[in-house]
Amino acid sequence: MSAEQAGAEPALRYEPDEHPPRGLTLGVGLQLAVLNIAAVMLIPMVVMRAAGTGDTYLNWAVLASVTICGATTILQSLRVGRFGAGHVMVMGTSGAFIPASILALTEGGPALLATLVAISALVPLLLSWRLSLFQRILTPAVSGTVIMLIPITVMPFVSGLLSSAPGDTAAPGVPLSFFLTVLVIGGLALRATGALRLWAPVIGVVAGSAVAAGYGLYDLDRVAAAPWVAPPRVQAPGFDLDFGPSFWALLTSFLLVAAIASIRTMSSAVAVQRVSWRRKSRATDFRSVQGAMAVDGVGNLLAGMAGTVPGSATTTSVPLTQLTGVAARAVGIVAGATFLAFALLPKAFAAVLAIPDPVFAGYLVVLLAMLFAIGMKIVLQDGLGYREGMIVGIAFLAGIAFEHGMIFPGQVSRFAGGLLENGMNAGGFTAILMTLLLRLTDPRPARLETPFDPSHWPKIQDFLGDFASRNGWGAAMADRLAAATEEALLTVAWDDEPGPETRRRLLLFARTEKGGALLELFVAPRGENLQDRIALLNEREDASALESEVSLRLLRHLASSVRHRQYHDTDIVTIKVRQAVE
Numbered sequence: 001m002s003a004e005q006a007g008a009e010p011a012l013r014y015e016p017d018e019h020p021p022r023g024l025t026l027g028v029g030l031q032l033a034v035l036n037i038a039a040v041m042l043i044p045m046v047v048m049r050a051a052g053t054g055d056t057y058l059n060w061a062v063l064a065s066v067t068i069c070g071a072t073t074i075l076q077s078l079r080v081g082r083f084g085a086g087h088v089m090v091m092g093t094s095g096a097f098i099p100a101s102i103l104a105l106t107e108g109g110p111a112l113l114a115t116l117v118a119i120s121a122l123v124p125l126l127l128s129w130r131l132s133l134f135q136r137i138l139t140p141a142v143s144g145t146v147i148m149l150i151p152i153t154v155m156p157f158v159s160g161l162l163s164s165a166p167g168d169t170a171a172p173g174v175p176l177s178f179f180l181t182v183l184v185i186g187g188l189a190l191r192a193t194g195a196l197r198l199w200a201p202v203i204g205v206v207a208g209s210a211v212a213a214g215y216g217l218y219d220l221d222r223v224a225a226a227p228w229v230a231p232p233r234v235q236a237p238g239f240d241l242d243f244g245p246s247f248w249a250l251l252t253s254f255l256l257v258a259a260i261a262s263i264r265t266m267s268s269a270v271a272v273q274r275v276s277w278r279r280k281s282r283a284t285d286f287r288s289v290q291g292a293m294a295v296d297g298v299g300n301l302l303a304g305m306a307g308t309v310p311g312s313a314t315t316t317s318v319p320l321t322q323l324t325g326v327a328a329r330a331v332g333i334v335a336g337a338t339f340l341a342f343a344l345l346p347k348a349f350a351a352v353l354a355i356p357d358p359v360f361a362g363y364l365v366v367l368l369a370m371l372f373a374i375g376m377k378i379v380l381q382d383g384l385g386y387r388e389g390m391i392v393g394i395a396f397l398a399g400i401a402f403e404h405g406m407i408f409p410g411q412v413s414r415f416a417g418g419l420l421e422n423g424m425n426a427g428g429f430t431a432i433l434m435t436l437l438l439r440l441t442d443p444r445p446a447r448l449e450t451p452f453d454p455s456h457w458p459k460i461q462d463f464l465g466d467f468a469s470r471n472g473w474g475a476a477m478a479d480r481l482a483a484a485t486e487e488a489l490l491t492v493a494w495d496d497e498p499g500p501e502t503r504r505r506l507l508l509f510a511r512t513e514k515g516g517a518l519l520e521l522f523v524a525p526r527g528e529n530l531q532d533r534i535a536l537l538n539e540r541e542d543a544s545a546l547e548s549e550v551s552l553r554l555l556r557h558l559a560s561s562v563r564h565r566q567y568h569d570t571d572i573v574t575i576k577v578r579q580a581v582e
Contacts, residue, residue, distance in 0.1 A: 029334025
């Protein structure tokens with residue numbers, strides 16, 4: 001019996017670096033594009049209609065959003081330099097920007113919106129550049145909570161889709177098409193194997209649309225009236241450089257929302273790594289996360305130049321990867337190219353827009369259920385202690401309460417343009433503030449900064465000995481701390497020999513923790529992930545270990561846990577050492 005037949009998590013067929021058959025790549029990429037294009041289009045449509053813009057500008061804003069999301073989706077997959085995650089990540093328009101964008105259009109028109117969006121693009125670019133500075137605040141508890149709150153925020157939209165039937169004659173078709181879509185996608189995801197599971201989302205959407213068409217819910221006239229090919233008409237509004245009162249009143253809202261959207265992108269980049277590799281113990285590559293956030297900034301800058309709603313990376317590729325078992329980068333390239341093609345093919349554009357709302361709602365229900373589970377996995381990935389559990393619980397409840405207007409709804413609606421009326425925003429900010437408070441109230445750790453060079457090892461050893469002595473530990477614990485630190489440094493980068501112009505420094509923090517000590521080493525990056533290399537030792541049971549593995553094996557013996565986070569500018573190694581028995 002296979003793992004899938006036995007009810008285990010479906011096996012991954014293709015990792016990001018692998019090359020599936022062209023037909024499979026094209027099929028999965030088209031699925032990803034078709035099932036996301038309507039969502040990408042919907043948010044700018046909502047914003048423009050709510051603000052009362054004309055049809056000409058509305059059409060341009062939607063086309064610009066689709067084009068930008070297509071280009072940035074390709075960039076995410078390709079990973080050019082420091083830009084891109086190197087994974088399949090669909091870029092979409094961000095619902096978190098809806099209230100602020102409507103206010104900007106109402107107060108100053110498209111030019112003011114363009115200016116504010118372009119400036120807010122600096123937030124993800126800054127976070128991408130120095131993400132290591134924020135690593136103790138943007139924790140798995142924060143990221144996972146934001147992911148878990150996405151279904152809470154989107155469910156009212158699902159309800160709206162189900163209540164938008166055009167007339168009484170279509171009423172039976174709404175629940176029938178909705179439940180059929182849910183049952184087909186969910187049933188195939190749970191029980192199907194092979195090619196049938198690969199096409200579960202498309203089969204469900206086609207089945208639901210067929211039932212809806214029988215009740216007149218699929219708008220065939222709209223598809224027939226659309227031309228096959230037509231170039232978009234550029235309507236970029238330019239920038240409003242007057243910087244009047246409206247600009248300053250709305251700037252804070254845009255910056256706050258940009259921070260939340262960046263956290264969502266970071267969460268998405270972490271989540272997609274968890275489902276894209278066969279070895280589940282693989283450490284998170286934060287250089288990939290930085291690349292994803294950099295593309296976020298590029299996309300928002302382009303959105304500002306076009307005068308449309310900004311976006312962020314979505315997590316829709318994560319459950320689709322789980323459903324299909326295909327995480328190859330080529331899938332993201334196909335999906336992005338399909339977005340670009342849609343911008344030039346109005347008939348295909350219309351065919352997707354004609355998918356009935358109840359069918360789209362059914363697909364979203366399955367998607368949101370999987371996202372919630374992924375958020376839980378992220379929260380639990382490093383263990384859930386008492387303090388982290390309190391942060392997740394309070395932030396999640398705050399998100400639900402603010403989303404449903406349970407906490408001072410009048411005051412909340414007036415704050416920052418209704419920013420906290422969005423449950424994902426409210427819960428994300430709550431988690432960040434609680435984590436920040438926790439870090440600020442932690443006891444100050446012992447700190448040592450020294451050149452990153454073996455000749456300074458005696459100074460490091462003295463520092464660790466003093467730290468052990470101040471905490472009432474004897475020589476055995478001091479030796480254990482020194483040995484763990486030395487083996488980590490030997491393994492990470494002390495075998496490198498940089499020139500004088502690339503001299504690096506070591507920053508070492510030491511703090512007490514229940515039952516032992518916690519050491520954090522900030523060093524320059526090297527390449528391989530120490531955490532991954534230690535995990536691989538478990539898969540090598542041969543007695544003839546390589547000489548280069550000796551330090552890894554010693555470190556695994558000395559430390560109760562080792563975590564290695566790699567950024568473009570810094571490597572952070574966290575080592576937990578239990579108290580030695582004297």
